[in-house]
Amino acid sequence: MASIHLENVVVSFPIYDQSSRSLKNRLISASTGGRIRSESGSSKLTVVQALDGVTLSFEHGDRIGVVGHNGAGKTTLLRVLAGIYEPTAGKATIHGQAAPLFDVALGMDPDSTGYENIVIRGLFLGLSRRDIEARVEEIAAFTELGSFLDLPIRTYSAGMRMRLAFAVSTSIEPDILLLDEGIGAGDKAFIKKANERLRTFAGKAGIIVLASHSDGLVRKMCDKVVLMEHGKVLRQGSTDEILAARADH
Amino acid sequence: MIGPFWITLSMGIMIGTLGVLYSKILKTNSSDYLPYLATGLFTWGLISNLINDGCRAFNSGGNLIKQLSAPLSIHIFRELWSNALIAAHNILVVFVVLLVFHVNPGWVFLLVIPGFFFILINGFWVGLLLGLISARFRDIPLIVASVVQVTFFLTPILWMPDMLPERHVFLDANPFYHFTEIVRGPMLGKVPTIENFIVVVIVTLVGWAVALLFYTAYRRRLAYWV
Numbered sequence: 001m002a003s004i005h006l007e008n009v010v011v012s013f014p015i016y017d018q019s020s021r022s023l024k025n026r027l028i029s030a031s032t033g034g035r036i037r038s039e040s041g042s043s044k045l046t047v048v049q050a051l052d053g054v055t056l057s058f059e060h061g062d063r064i065g066v067v068g069h070n071g072a073g074k075t076t077l078l079r080v081l082a083g084i085y086e087p088t089a090g091k092a093t094i095h096g097q098a099a100p101l102f103d104v105a106l107g108m109d110p111d112s113t114g115y116e117n118i119v120i121r122g123l124f125l126g127l128s129r130r131d132i133e134a135r136v137e138e139i140a141a142f143t144e145l146g147s148f149l150d151l152p153i154r155t156y157s158a159g160m161r162m163r164l165a166f167a168v169s170t171s172i173e174p175d176i177l178l179l180d181e182g183i184g185a186g187d188k189a190f191i192k193k194a195n196e197r198l199r200t201f202a203g204k205a206g207i208i209v210l211a212s213h214s215d216g217l218v219r220k221m222c223d224k225v226v227l228m229e230h231g232k233v234l235r236q237g238s239t240d241e242i243l244a245a246r247a248d249h
Numbered sequence: 250m251i252g253p254f255w256i257t258l259s260m261g262i263m264i265g266t267l268g269v270l271y272s273k274i275l276k277t278n279s280s281d282y283l284p285y286l287a288t289g290l291f292t293w294g295l296i297s298n299l300i301n302d303g304c305r306a307f308n309s310g311g312n313l314i315k316q317l318s319a320p321l322s323i324h325i326f327r328e329l330w331s332n333a334l335i336a337a338h339n340i341l342v343v344f345v346v347l348l349v350f351h352v353n354p355g356w357v358f359l360l361v362i363p364g365f366f367f368i369l370i371n372g373f374w375v376g377l378l379l380g381l382i383s384a385r386f387r388d389i390p391l392i393v394a395s396v397v398q399v400t401f402f403l404t405p406i407l408w409m410p411d412m413l414p415e416r417h418v419f420l421d422a423n424p425f426y427h428f429t430e431i432v433r434g435p436m437l438g439k440v441p442t443i444e445n446f447i448v449v450v451i452v453t454l455v456g457w458a459v460a461l462l463f464y465t466a467y468r469r470r471l472a473y474w475v
Contacts, residue, residue, distance in 0.1 A: 013473055023386040079472070083318035086469040102316050124317060 002096030002175040002206030004058040004081060009090035011051040011076055011231075050076040052231040053090070058207050058224075065222035065239065066211040067246070073231040074211035078102070078178045081209060096175030096206055099125060104165040114149030114156075114164055115140070121168040135171050142167040142197070144190075159190075166194060170201040177205040181212055215243055256338040264290060264342060271407055280350045282409075287346040288436040289406040292429045295336045295368060297397050302328045303376035304383040304390035311384075311475035321471060325376040329369055336365075343436060354438035364431035364441070367449050371428070374453075374460035381467055384474040400425055424452050 019025040051073050058064055066074045079085045080092055082100040107124040108117045118139055122132035140149055143163045145156075153161055202208055202221065212218050218225060218239060225242040227234045235242055251258060264287045272282040303325075307314065310324040347354070383389040404425045413419070420426050427448040434441040 021385075021387045023382075023388055023392070026386070079315070082316075084315060084472050086472075098318070100316060100318070103312075106316050107313060124313075124319070126319075 001060045003060060003093075004056070004095075004176065004207060004209075005091075005093040006054055006056045006080070007091040007093075009051055009054045009080060009087040009092055010049070011073075011080060011085055012088045013048045013050055015046040015048055017046075049231050051080065051087075054231075054233055056226065056233065056236070058209070060206045062207050062224055063202075063222045064207070064209045065218035065225045066209060066228060067213070067215075067218060067225060067242070068228035068234075072228040074228060075102075075180055076231075077228070078180055078209060078211055081176070082178055094176070097126065098176040098178060099172055099174030100178045101169050102178070102180045104169045105161060108153060108161070108165065110154035111152050113152055114143075114145060117153055117164060118149075118168050121165065122171070125169065125172050127172060139167045139171050142193075163190060170197055173204045175206045177202065177208045179208065179210045179212075181214075219243065253338060254341075256335055257341050260290070260294070260339045261342045261345070264346065267407075275408065275412065277409070284346050284350050284352045284437060285409060285433075286407070287343050288433040289429060291336070291339050291343050291436075292368075292432040293401060293404070293406045293425075294339060295332060295432075296372075296425065296428055297401065298332050298335065299329070299368070299372035300375055300379070300397055301390070301394055302332060303372065304379045304393050306376045306380040307384045307471060307475055308380070308390075314472055314475050321468065322377075325373055325380065328376055329372055332372065333369065347436070352437060354436060357435050357438050357440055360435035360440065361432055364435060367431060367453060368428060371449075371453055371456060374456045377464050378456070378460040381463055381471065384471055385467075404429060424448055428452075 054073075054077065066077060068074055076085065078100065080087060081094060082098050083094065084100070086092075106121075108121055112120065115136065118136055119129070119132050122135070123129070127135075143149070145160060145163065148156065148160065149164075153164065156164070208221065210218065210221055222239055224236065225239045226236045227242050227246060235245065264283070267290075268279065268283040268286045271286065272279040275282070306324045306328045307321070310327070313319070314321070314324070346352075379389065379393060383393075400423075403419060404423055405420065406429065410420055410426075421444075427445045430445045431441045431449055434445070
């Protein structure tokens with residue numbers, strides 16, 4: 001059973017300016033003592049608190065929407081859930097395999113054929129080679145790309161690439177599905193097909209966390225909503241309650 | 250038509266021209282010098298590529314690191330594998346040169362395998378350590394590249410150890426000499442000395458220890474740096 005527990009999670013980013021990213025400048029400023037440093041206050045390290053004391057608890061079956069302004073910490077939260085960022089302070093306990101789908105086309109190689117990219121993308125998603133081989137035909141059929149799959153994907157149009165990426169990305173069965181801004185895909189006919197597939201895909205996941213600006217999408221997919229602002233959880237509750245409260249602002 | 254063998258071809262051209270020119274400058278017999286240069290440049294190419302690419306291993310995989318919680322070692326494995334493939338293309342030039350100049354290393358040639366193995370094992374810790382530091386300090390790859398360049402001239406690749414008037418600290422204190430020797434030696438039919446292997450093993454152990462210390466301490470910060 002998938003579950004997610006965050007306790008007072010803090011994520012702070014050091015913002016390095018050009019000179020503190022340079023070892024040479026570091027050494028020079030160290031040997032000249034504090035003189036240079038005191039001359040320009042900008043060489044102090046700026047730290048951004050992307051998440052500030054976030055406590056959340058999700059259980060199997062939860063469909064959570066994360067909403068908030070740009071820079072509210074939605075994407076950072078998803079990255080913590082994916083195990084990419086380890087919290088600077090606090091505790092994140094995540095049970096179950098989390099599949100982040102932030103960029104569906106991640107890790108695709110333009111010089112490899114469509115079929116090869118199905119394998120590459122599948123491996124990145126955590127499938128074994130045998131798993132992928134079992135799914136290749138189903139994925140290929142869904143893309144409707146036919147003999148194009150034997151060509152390198154740099155010859156594809158953006159829409160064709162999207163179809164391929166979408167088909168592979170939604171062929172997995174993760175315990176925890178993390179989505180950023182939903183998955184857009186291709187032309188009208190394909191979108192209809194894609195939506196259907198997305199529904200069955202989402203149905204298989206234990207927990208879904210969707211970060212989005214679209215109230216419509218959140219309403220359609222989520223039963224719980226977490227409202228974030230400045231890295232903190234402002235409110236959480238049922239979808240209708242939070243979205244209605246936010247609309248009143 | 251040539252495809253990936255462009256790598257082989259450019260290596261061949263470099264060895265051919267450098268070999269002819271330097272055997273004249275250094276007044277050596279080209280049938281001794283060319284096999285020595287080919288095997289030396291081959292080994293050095295592998296070593297220097299591993300060091301330079303190791304610096305970029307994490308930076309170039311930044312996009313993946315920020316979106317996927319895969320083991321970080323895959324970025325090092327990717328880099329090692331591509332360099333192993335490049336070496337496999339370059340070794341063809343070595344074979345051609347050995348054939349042309351009738352150098353028959355015999356069974357000693359098989360000692361190339363442990364030599365290779367040691368260089369790759371060391372390439373791994375170099376990638377972990379330099380890759381990590383390079384993610385934090387962006388000028389490290391440039392500094393490393395110039396150090397590697399200087400080391401190339403200090404290491405006997407273009408010149409031969411016995412051209413030095415006496416046994417010199419440049420040889421014994423230069424770990425790159427010992428690393429080059431464990432692959433170049435067997436290719437020319439010469440068994441590497443115990444001393445070569447001792448230095449290589451010590452560097453391997455110390456390097457891995459330092460790299461693992463760094464890695465355990467800073468692994469978590471990597472996603473924030475790249």
